[in-house]
Amino acid sequence: MLRLDHVSKSFGLGAFGSRSFLAVDDVSLRVAPGEVVSLIGESGSGKSTIGKMILRLLPVSSGSITFQGEDVSTHTGKALKAYYRRVQGVFQDPFSSYNPIFTVDHALDLVRREYLGDLSGQEWRRRLTSVLETVSINAGEVLGKYPHQLSGGQLQRLLIARALMLDLRFLVADEIISMLDASTRIDVLNLLGDLKTRGLGILFITHDLSLGNYISDRTVILRHGAVVEMGATGLVFGNPCHPYTRALLSAVPQLHARWGAAPEQQAPPVPGGSAPGRQAPGTPGATTTAVPPAGLVATVERSRTAPGRRAALVEIEDDHFVAPTGNG
Ligand SMILES: Nc1ncnc2c1ncn2[C@@H]1O[C@H](COP(=O)(O)OP(=O)(O)OP(=O)(O)O)[C@@H](O)[C@H]1O
Ligand SMILES: [Mg+2]
Numbered sequence: 001m002l003r004l005d006h007v008s009k010s011f012g013l014g015a016f017g018s019r020s021f022l023a024v025d026d027v028s029l030r031v032a033p034g035e036v037v038s039l040i041g042e043s044g045s046g047k048s049t050i051g052k053m054i055l056r057l058l059p060v061s062s063g064s065i066t067f068q069g070e071d072v073s074t075h076t077g078k079a080l081k082a083y084y085r086r087v088q089g090v091f092q093d094p095f096s097s098y099n100p101i102f103t104v105d106h107a108l109d110l111v112r113r114e115y116l117g118d119l120s121g122q123e124w125r126r127r128l129t130s131v132l133e134t135v136s137i138n139a140g141e142v143l144g145k146y147p148h149q150l151s152g153g154q155l156q157r158l159l160i161a162r163a164l165m166l167d168l169r170f171l172v173a174d175e176i177i178s179m180l181d182a183s184t185r186i187d188v189l190n191l192l193g194d195l196k197t198r199g200l201g202i203l204f205i206t207h208d209l210s211l212g213n214y215i216s217d218r219t220v221i222l223r224h225g226a227v228v229e230m231g232a233t234g235l236v237f238g239n240p241c242h243p244y245t246r247a248l249l250s251a252v253p254q255l256h257a258r259w260g261a262a263p264e265q266q267a268p269p270v271p272g273g274s275a276p277g278r279q280a281p282g283t284p285g286a287t288t289t290a291v292p293p294a295g296l297v298a299t300v301e302r303s304r305t306a307p308g309r310r311a312a313l314v315e316i317e318d319d320h321f322v323a324p325t326g327n328g
Helices: 047-054 077-086 105-115 121-134 152-164 182-197 209-215 233-238 243-250 294-302
Strands: 002-013 019-031 036-040 062-067 087-090 170-174 201-206 218-223 226-232 314-317 320-322
Touching: 002 047, 019 036, 019 047, 019 062, 019 201, 019 218, 019 226, 036 047, 036 182, 036 209, 047 087, 047 170, 047 201, 077 087, 077 105, 087 152, 105 152, 121 152, 121 182, 152 182, 170 182, 182 201, 182 209, 201 209, 209 233, 218 233, 218 243, 226 233, 226 243
Parallel strands: 036 201, 036 218, 087 170, 170 201
Antiparallel strands: 002 019, 002 062, 218 226, 226 320, 314 320
């Protein structure tokens, strides 16, 4: 459905762009229909830049992004509008996505005017009612209100509803729950789970490993703009092979541990590399730091490349790819 092939993005720095900074470095990934792929990495690793390139908010510097077989970068005019009917983004801060001087209905009206002008009033209302039901919003409680009168969760769900009014096939969800409280988070996460079962492809951008583990089928770990490990979520979390992935996993605070207490012993190797069961985020042990089988680590180590050169990822088991450690 959505493919990135060798996508890089460099930004010009300095007064005349004389220096450049490589924010995304040769990233290739795929998202299938009905699949949630988590893009995980620390702040500044290039996650939002990838999301923005998919949404055509930034051009790629090299490589290609294709959606349903079409190169996204070539879309203009009608084709771009058709693309936005199928591909939409929702971002971290729901408040900044609304104009505070209008009621939230205004945000929906804009979509109607831009994309759905040919719907009759009755068809529009029918579609709106059904979409609001999908995102568990009670129209009476939300419509006609100003953004400051609603909760972050309601605003976020309304933004997802707005995207669903279109013929949505793919959603870029960039840190969409990081500003929500714990109970609303799970609602919005579960909503994404529902959408996935309806065939929507979702790129779920987060720096929170446990959220990625909870929601996604596949996981991509990004570091300094490059993929260091990716594959089926159970394999990446249950059998992390890149030192960076292991470091990220071991840095996750354990809810049942107390600050200042000695860190827990690492879990024993997972026999045959099998994955731990999925658990809700925040559940103790939701992200287990398993030690990968020594043979797999050796394969990764052997693939070390000369500094400054990026080698292809190594497929260490079915649907589990790891960057040679020399890659950075
Ligand atoms: N328009 C821009 N011009 C120059 N540098 C940029 C621009 N946009 C992003 N960057 C840089 O690119 C890098 C990646 O930024 P990006 O926003 O993609 O990170 P991120 O992984 O989304 O981080 P966070 O978790 O903090 O949102 C950062 O070093 C950032 O400073
Ligand atoms: Mg970001």
